[in-house]
Amino acid sequence: MRVSVVVCTHTTERYPDLKEAVESVLANDYPDREVVVVSDGSEAVHESALADFGDHDDVVVHMHETNDGLLTVRNVGASVASGDVVAFIDDDAIAEEDWLDELVSVYDRSLWPWLPNGGDAEGGSESDEDDILAVGGRMVPAWVAGEPSFLPEEFYWLIGVTHQGFADGPGEVRNTNGSNISFRAEVFEALSGFDTDVGGRQGDNHLQGGETELCARLREEYDVGVQYNPDAVVAHKIFDYRTDPRWLVERAFWQGYSKRGMEVFVPESTGEEAEFLSALLFRFVPGRVRDLVDEFSAAKLSQLVMLVVLTGAVGLGYLYGVVKWR
Numbered sequence: 001m002r003v004s005v006v007v008c009t010h011t012t013e014r015y016p017d018l019k020e021a022v023e024s025v026l027a028n029d030y031p032d033r034e035v036v037v038v039s040d041g042s043e044a045v046h047e048s049a050l051a052d053f054g055d056h057d058d059v060v061v062h063m064h065e066t067n068d069g070l071l072t073v074r075n076v077g078a079s080v081a082s083g084d085v086v087a088f089i090d091d092d093a094i095a096e097e098d099w100l101d102e103l104v105s106v107y108d109r110s111l112w113p114w115l116p117n118g119g120d121a122e123g124g125s126e127s128d129e130d131d132i133l134a135v136g137g138r139m140v141p142a143w144v145a146g147e148p149s150f151l152p153e154e155f156y157w158l159i160g161v162t163h164q165g166f167a168d169g170p171g172e173v174r175n176t177n178g179s180n181i182s183f184r185a186e187v188f189e190a191l192s193g194f195d196t197d198v199g200g201r202q203g204d205n206h207l208q209g210g211e212t213e214l215c216a217r218l219r220e221e222y223d224v225g226v227q228y229n230p231d232a233v234v235a236h237k238i239f240d241y242r243t244d245p246r247w248l249v250e251r252a253f254w255q256g257y258s259k260r261g262m263e264v265f266v267p268e269s270t271g272e273e274a275e276f277l278s279a280l281l282f283r284f285v286p287g288r289v290r291d292l293v294d295e296f297s298a299a300k301l302s303q304l305v306m307l308v309v310l311t312g313a314v315g316l317g318y319l320y321g322v323v324k325w326r
Helices: 012-026 043-053 070-080 099-107 126-131 153-159 185-190 198-203 210-222 245-265 272-294 298-324
Strands: 003-009 033-040 059-064 085-088 093-095 134-143 171-173 181-184 226-238
Touching: 003 012, 003 070, 003 099, 012 033, 012 043, 012 093, 033 043, 033 070, 043 059, 059 070, 070 085, 070 185, 070 210, 085 099, 085 185, 099 134, 099 226, 153 245, 153 298, 181 185, 185 210, 210 245, 245 298, 272 298
Parallel strands: 003 033, 003 085, 033 059, 134 226
Antiparallel strands: 085 181, 093 226, 134 181, 171 226
């Protein structure tokens, strides 16, 4: 099974990180892969990528003439790709050396007894493998500016990292992070890829959710979700601005706003947020309070306070969306 990994960037400032991302994929043990590097409207990025990877047999460098945004150039990269599976990683991420092995292994249902008809269970067949249409993995933090003591793991999703409470283990989920997700190429094409209007519906650049929307259509069309393998790991670089409390609160607000937008524009995409909120209010917060009472520390207190603040910011953003799209 050939895998094409699409990675994109639009600015020379991010090119060193893109180069590291590409090199991490090339360092993977899985042999049958290619990396598709797409420059989003930057001739300088394109020239740098050609200089570094133009002679590499496993790298395709593509120039997209205009700066049209991440979802558009991901689709462009997928159209250039030659693999049976198309995977996506961001330009500020680093794949672990067995990342592709772990993703590809899930498409072979017989290797995973937790999948329906998997392992030695009766009823498994070669045709059943076609039911695995999308596979994603776990995002872990790579702290560039140091790990903040105040940020609770329940809200790691704000910084592009798999958060506490996301999943109990391997199995089907709605979607994984867009920097660690893959699709069978023919399915991605049949779904017409990412909806490039998601980030700009009604001219609204605060509305996010490209992976959520695509995977909602995957569910609607094929009645399956994304298979999550926590052993397929990608590290996300967390730059200093992402650990600024003001940035986090603002991002939480717009994420709440986006979740309301997804309810309006893509009703099939909602559901997991309600489950997470329930776990947050009735399991995580009470657990943190008990832990703080048992053993007080300034870090535990700051995380509890931030948990409440960020939850409130998400709620306010959601209510703002309710008012806007009433």
